[in-house]
Amino acid sequence: MKQVLASLLAVLLMAVSAPSVLLAQSGPLRIEITEGVIEPLPYAVPDFVAESAAARDMAQRIARVVADDLTGSGLFREVPREAHISQITSFGSPVQFADWKAINAQALITGAVSSDGNRVVVKFRVWDVFAGTELGQGMQFAGTADGWRRMAHKVADQVYSRITGESGYFDSRVVFVSESGPKDQRAKRLAVMDYDGANVQYLTGGNALVLAPRFSEDGQRVLYTSYETGMPRVHVLEVGTVQSRIIQGQDGVMSFAPRFAPNGQTVVYSLTQGSNTDIWAMDIASGGVRQLTSAPSIETAPSYSPDGSQIVFESDRSGTQQLYVMPASGGEARRISFGQGRYSTPVWSPRGDMIAFTKQNAGRFHIGVMRTDGSEERLLTASFLDEGPTWAPNGRVIMFARETQGAQGSSSLYTVDISGRNLKRVRTPEGASDPSWGPLQ
Amino acid sequence: MHTGHYISGGAHGILILWALFGGMFRSDPPEVQVAEVSVISEAQFAAMMQPQTAPQLGAEPAALPQPDIDTQPPEPPVSEVQPTPLPEPAEPERAEPDPVPRPVLPEPEPEVVETLPQPPAPEPAPEVEAPDVALRPIPRPAPRVAPEAVPQPEPEAEVAPEVQETVEQSETPDVTETEEQQATAPEAATTEIVTEAEEPARAPSASVRPQSRPNRPAPAPQQTAETTPDPSEEPVTDPAEEESSADATASAIAGALEEALAGASTAAASGPPLTQGETDGFRIAVQECWVVDVGSQAANVTVTVGFDMDRSGRVVNSSLRMLSSEGGSGTAIETAFQAARRAILRCQGDGYNLPPEKFDQWKTVEMTFNPESMRIR
Numbered sequence: 001m002k003q004v005l006a007s008l009l010a011v012l013l014m015a016v017s018a019p020s021v022l023l024a025q026s027g028p029l030r031i032e033i034t035e036g037v038i039e040p041l042p043y044a045v046p047d048f049v050a051e052s053a054a055a056r057d058m059a060q061r062i063a064r065v066v067a068d069d070l071t072g073s074g075l076f077r078e079v080p081r082e083a084h085i086s087q088i089t090s091f092g093s094p095v096q097f098a099d100w101k102a103i104n105a106q107a108l109i110t111g112a113v114s115s116d117g118n119r120v121v122v123k124f125r126v127w128d129v130f131a132g133t134e135l136g137q138g139m140q141f142a143g144t145a146d147g148w149r150r151m152a153h154k155v156a157d158q159v160y161s162r163i164t165g166e167s168g169y170f171d172s173r174v175v176f177v178s179e180s181g182p183k184d185q186r187a188k189r190l191a192v193m194d195y196d197g198a199n200v201q202y203l204t205g206g207n208a209l210v211l212a213p214r215f216s217e218d219g220q221r222v223l224y225t226s227y228e229t230g231m232p233r234v235h236v237l238e239v240g241t242v243q244s245r246i247i248q249g250q251d252g253v254m255s256f257a258p259r260f261a262p263n264g265q266t267v268v269y270s271l272t273q274g275s276n277t278d279i280w281a282m283d284i285a286s287g288g289v290r291q292l293t294s295a296p297s298i299e300t301a302p303s304y305s306p307d308g309s310q311i312v313f314e315s316d317r318s319g320t321q322q323l324y325v326m327p328a329s330g331g332e333a334r335r336i337s338f339g340q341g342r343y344s345t346p347v348w349s350p351r352g353d354m355i356a357f358t359k360q361n362a363g364r365f366h367i368g369v370m371r372t373d374g375s376e377e378r379l380l381t382a383s384f385l386d387e388g389p390t391w392a393p394n395g396r397v398i399m400f401a402r403e404t405q406g407a408q409g410s411s412s413l414y415t416v417d418i419s420g421r422n423l424k425r426v427r428t429p430e431g432a433s434d435p436s437w438g439p440l441q
Numbered sequence: 442m443h444t445g446h447y448i449s450g451g452a453h454g455i456l457i458l459w460a461l462f463g464g465m466f467r468s469d470p471p472e473v474q475v476a477e478v479s480v481i482s483e484a485q486f487a488a489m490m491q492p493q494t495a496p497q498l499g500a501e502p503a504a505l506p507q508p509d510i511d512t513q514p515p516e517p518p519v520s521e522v523q524p525t526p527l528p529e530p531a532e533p534e535r536a537e538p539d540p541v542p543r544p545v546l547p548e549p550e551p552e553v554v555e556t557l558p559q560p561p562a563p564e565p566a567p568e569v570e571a572p573d574v575a576l577r578p579i580p581r582p583a584p585r586v587a588p589e590a591v592p593q594p595e596p597e598a599e600v601a602p603e604v605q606e607t608v609e610q611s612e613t614p615d616v617t618e619t620e621e622q623q624a625t626a627p628e629a630a631t632t633e634i635v636t637e638a639e640e641p642a643r644a645p646s647a648s649v650r651p652q653s654r655p656n657r658p659a660p661a662p663q664q665t666a667e668t669t670p671d672p673s674e675e676p677v678t679d680p681a682e683e684e685s686s687a688d689a690t691a692s693a694i695a696g697a698l699e700e701a702l703a704g705a706s707t708a709a710a711s712g713p714p715l716t717q718g719e720t721d722g723f724r725i726a727v728q729e730c731w732v733v734d735v736g737s738q739a740a741n742v743t744v745t746v747g748f749d750m751d752r753s754g755r756v757v758n759s760s761l762r763m764l765s766s767e768g769g770s771g772t773a774i775e776t777a778f779q780a781a782r783r784a785i786l787r788c789q790g791d792g793y794n795l796p797p798e799k800f801d802q803w804k805t806v807e808m809t810f811n812p813e814s815m816r817i818r
Contacts, residue, residue: 028747028805029715031724034814036731036784039630075734106783123557128779130786131758138557164737165776366638379638396736419736420636 038421040077041106041163043070046088047081048111048122055115058145062113062122062152069156069170072196073397074422076163079105091123100129107135109159118144122151126162135162149198150441157440169392170195173438174399175213175222178202179411179431186431190224192239195392195437197413197427203242212388215438216260222436223247223258223267234258234269236284247284255280257300261328262308268292270300279313281328292330303347303355304328305372312336312346312355312372323357325372336374345388348372351395354418358387358400367400369418380420384409388433393440399426401433632815634735715795715802723793723803730788732780733812742769742777743811748785752800754792756785764807781810 048063050056070076086099091112100108111124123140127133139158141151150171157168178191178200187206190213193199204210208228215222222237229246234255237244248255248269258269261281268281277298282289293299297317304311305328312325318335321342326333337343341361348355352372359366359379365386370377385403392399396418403411411433413426426432733740744767749760763778785808795803 028807029720029803030807030809031720031727032809032811033724033728033731034811035632035728036733036810036812036815037630037632037729038634038735038815039732041732104787106787125557128783130783140557163779164734165739165772165779166737368638378636380636382638382640416637417736419634420639421634423637 038419040071040075042077042079042104043107043109043159043163044079044081044084044100044103044105045070045109045111046084048113048124049088049091051091051112051114052116055113055120058115058120058148059111059113062148062155063111065149065152066109066111066156066159068196069153069168070159072424073160074417075160076107079103091125095127097127097129097132100127105129107159107163109155111155115145120145120148120151122148122155124155124158126159149194153194166396167394167440169394169397169437169440171441172393173215173219173441174390174413174426175203175215175436175438176413176428176432177210177213177434178428179433180206183407183409190222190237191432192222193428195426200429203237203239204244212257212434214259214436216264217262217439218264219438219441221260221264223260225256225258232256234267236267247287248282257302259303261304262306268302268304268311270302279311281330290330292326293333299324301345305348306350306352310348312348314344314346323355323374336370336372337377338374339377347389347391349391349395350393354395356389356391356398358389367398367416369398378420380416380418381414381423386414388435390435390437392437399435399437401435403433713799715799719796719799723795726788726793727784727808731784731810733815734780735812735815737776738769738773739776739780740812740816742773743767743809743813744774744777744781745807745809746778746781746785747805747807749805750793750795750803752797754789754795756789758786761785777810777812781808784810 045063045067048059050059067078071078083103084099085102086096088095088110091110095108095110106129108127108129109124110127111122114121119142121140121142123138125138126135128135136158141154143151153171156170160166160168160170172195173192174195175190175192178189179186181187188210189206190203190210191200192203193201203222204226208226210227211225211232213222213224220239222239224235224237225232226235226244227233228235232254233246234248235244236247247267248258248271250271252273254272255269256272258267260267265285266281266283268279270277271280276296277300278294279292279299279302280289281292292302292311293313293315295315295317297315299313299315299317302311302313309328310325311328312323313333314321315324315333316322317324321344322335323337323343323346324333324335336355337357339359339361341359343357343359345358346355347357349369354369355372356367356369359368364382365384366379367381367386367389368377368379380398381400381402383402384405386400387403389398389400391397392415397415398418399413399415401411402414403409410431413428413432413435414423415426416423745764747760747762747764749757751757761782763774766774766777769777
């Protein structure tokens with residue numbers, strides 16, 4: 001009986017104390033947030049201050065290229081200059097953060113340009129408006145007047161990197177096939193341009209059909225397939241001198257779909273002998289070749305992983321085109337694509353975590369991404385014909401070719417963020433296809 | 442039995458009658474064809490057999506009368522508009538030869554990359570003594586049920602790159618008709634991404650099947666009589682075990698007493714706790730400013746940020762600090778922290794809407810930003 005009474009007392013005391021425990025919230029208030037918003041980050045970039053009269057025009061143009069780069073990435077939204085409350089008249093004067101907070105600019109980019117003849121100096125700072133502090137340190141670039149666009153891209157890369165924590169991709173180039181003329185008589189030339197379509201320069205004439213150019217890791221060489229001899233042959237071209245040579249030229253065989261290994265010394269490509277197509281690797285210096293696949297089916301479109309240890313490629317060994325991964329030295333391949341439709345042109349991401357591909361299903365073409373084990377497949381685009389993805393050097397954006405339907409249809413280049421947002425066209429003077437994104441310079 | 446004989450006899454009889462009366466034995470001679478002939482003399486026969494002579498040609502026929510022909514050719518009709526000579530075809534433009542590929546030199550690399558010295562700090566704002574109590578007016582509590590009907594909300598605007606006001610037809614007819622336009626607004630922020638490939642089709646892909654009839658309620662289980670324990674089977678407790686149990690009870694009572702007393706003293710200092718609504722309001726205010734870049738490495742990082750607040754609901758900037766993180770690399774963690782910090786600072790305005798009388802409950806906050814549900818899957 002005594003024990004029962006004691007137990008009752010204990011229960012009573014605990015019941016009395018419970019509300020007071022609830023009332024007494026000891027320690028900090030803890031809150032978990034699991035839902036945010038997906039929207040571009042608002043920023044302001046007033047015209048850069050011209051520190052000399054000769055630099056006035058260039059100061060404005062540089063600020064505009066920086067704004068175009070950042071806004072074009074889809075991750076940033078420029079607050080219009082008409083909304084600016086305070087003006088930046090001197091690069092060294094303090095920033096009135098309240099004025100920039102009022103227009104909801106989260107980041108502010110200030111800069112100045114000075115010009116002394118052909119020498120131009122660009123300096124800039126990035127500000128976290130709401131924290132009232134500078135993001136990183138101010139920097140300056142010096143170069144010739146001809147290189148003003150590169151300096152603007154470099155400023156934009158720095159801003160992008162400081163805010164997102166990832167490297168940029170604005171100071172990079174793309175090699176592609178420039179197309180002119182109707183579909184049945186289309187002239188194709190190799191060309192190189194800035195990532196945004198500016199500064200197009202041609203690498204080959206239009207006398208021979210050229211396909212599938214691929215930049216080397218250092219951006220100094222380009223591999224491509226040419227029909228100059230009547231048969232598709234793999235060529236390598238030095239971008240600096242525009243000199244090209246055949247690196248695979250056996251009689252009676254077709255070689256195509258070349259790609260550099262990350263070390264720049266090995267080239268992997270497809271070789272057709274009879275009715276069988278396999279993947280081969282070649283050491284450029286010695287010319288030694290090695291067969292990597294030997295299945296009685298079509299294996300093509302090889303692409304190395306960033307560490308050079310694996311190769312993803314497409315094969316129809318299962319009856320339809322699917323994606324496979326094998327060791328870089330050849331050997332047993334494992335299939336990674338299992339969805340409906342046909343998968344082709346796989347490309348390994350520079351980050352190493354994803355593979356981009358072309359997918360054909362139900363009469364439509366898609367550009368998609370998946371994990372390297374084939375999981376988490378995600379289609380980013382859908383159209384009459386999308387193909388040939390290539391990754392930006394930071395692995396954040398994919399460029400590809402989109403062809404419109406009909407006899408008058410033409411091919412253009414598009415970019416899309418790997419989240420599927422910000423699909424936009426890259427302006428080129430003529431039709432364009434087969435892009436290959438070079439490294440950050 | 443004699444049927445055969447009768448048939449045979451009948452048939453023979455018919456045959457004999459047909460032979461007798463059918464004309465089989467008639468002796469009439471066949472008809473003779475007669476042709477008429479005439480007798481001629483030898484001279485007549487010779488004259489008949491002599492070959493015919495060619496006819497004699499007559500005199501030349503008279504010449505046909507000639508029509509009157511004008512020797513001068515007719516004048517061609519003169520057209521009213523004199524044709525003008527066509528211009529000489531212009532020489533075809535020479536097609537531009539394929540540009541000869543020239544060495545492609547990259548734009549000159551900027552020579553110097555250097556960091557700049559720290560800029561001058563902005564002039565500090567004049568310090569103002571902040572009152573202990575927030576100056577913000579405390580909103581009057583609104584009735585839960587509105588006395589009047591709430592007007593219908595405006596229809597959602599279509600997404601368009603530019604803002605466009607709705608144009609409606611006025612009641613009084615205008616001379617110039619204005620085309621009715623739908624209101625548009627720029628794309629708003631979202632919490633999820635729909636790619637071009639995922640855009641839903643306009644037509645339904647399948648019709649909705651009718652729901653199946655609910656199952657009949659199951660019959661209540663039959664109650665069974667419970668067995669009552671036999672008092673004789675009551676377990677016998679060990680005296681030593683009973684003593685240790687009493688000790689444990691006593692210590693539990695002492696602990697509960699201590700806890701209750703301590704709790705009472707803390708409660709007196711902190712006041713009432715925040716309600717769920719107040720906490721949710723604070724959480725929603727911050728999450729509206731938390732911009733998540735779902736494609737970045739920072740989207741793999743969960744960070745917990747600690748900060749202090751003053752009585753007006755404003756964050757003490759210098760107190761913002763990262764307490765912990767989970768996932769991602771160093772750079773991604775720093776980026777995730779910066780995004781969380783911006784969210785906390787940007788949405789505070791003149792201070793978060795928290796009850797001043799419960800200041801002790803929210804003067805220190807630990808906020809965890811977990812983007813797991815927003816990551817690209």
